[in-house]
Amino acid sequence: MQAILGAVTELWRYPASSLAGERQQAISVARHTVEGDRLFGLIDTSNNEIARPDREVKWHKVPRIRTRLSPAGALEVAVPDGDWLAAPGADSDRAISAYLGFAASIRPFRRENTTPGYAGPLLAERYVKAPIHLLTTASLAQLKLLHPDGTADPRRFRPNIVVDMPKIEGSFPETEWIGRKLAIGDLLLTISEPCRRCGFTIIGQDGFDHDPAILRSLVRHNAHNFGVYCTVDRPASVEIGATMRLL
Structure with missing residues (x-):
């Protein structure tokens, strides 16, 4: 049996792109998206x-x-x-x-x-999103170590799943798992690519300020990346507390 690496502590969906996300107790993950995400x-x-x-x-x-x-x-x-x-x-x-x-x-x-009866215009989607964006508290802790004056809040990075796991010295661990398979409860994922960060990460939100040094730290120490994108091998619902294992 594979060792448990950590457990889910936050789940998010983002009903509208670029607007604040909605924190959930459980999310339903389909083959190509999280239910209710970026509509x-x-x-x-x-x-x-x-x-x-x-x-x-x-x-x-x-x-x-x-x-x-x-x-x-x-x-x-x-x-x-x-x-x-x-x-x-x-x-x-x-x-x-x-x-x-x-x-x-x-x-x-x-x-x-949208709601029945809506007859207004539609938008063209700006990009094809990955089904899941995964982030670990170990990476958040490493970023905080590199930039102690900053606020390494998950909301800066808009993950769907945040997994609590022990810090690994000098490591952003999920970035090193590209190509590996994960199980989170009944959900099976393949880690497909690192998440290359953009200027969104520096923008202030409720509880933290505008901070360009957040992005500079990631550029210098993790090749611009933070967290990972995942494709879905077996859809399932995920709840807070679900355990994560590398397969």
Whole structure:
């Protein structure tokens, strides 16, 4: 029997790309996606530009906009100090536009993602995402060691699964597992590639500040990478506390 490396301590899905994620007690992982993950995007309606917090300062407030899915799977959003509002919708677009300071709109990537009767435009997905982004607390601890004044908060890196495991001195362990297979509870994964980090990681959110040194540390010490992408060999649901084993 393979040794247990650690246990799941955080599970996340991101109903709208670039907006804040929704922490979960369990997630359902299909062959190509996490259920409820990255169903919507946000655009500047003046030019139909999709939100890119990693590239433009005007989008830096976007990760502070909260998201959640209702029990029926409908998107709701809330700007800081604002109420939860159904999205896509005129009220949510007005609130987001007022918060950002320019006209913006939430739109679905696919028709089936939104509420019945939605007849508005769709967005073209900016990239084909990996099904799972995995991060370990061992890597977070190594980053904190390299940059002790920074806040190595998982929200900077937008993982789906965070696994608590003992720190390995001098190592970002999951980056060294490329090509290996993992079991997390009943879920079977293949670690396909390292996650190359971008400017999103430096952006401040609730509880931590803007910090360019976070990205500089990863460039210098882990070839720009942090965490890993995984493909799904056997879909399953994953709950907090599920154990992780290398196969």
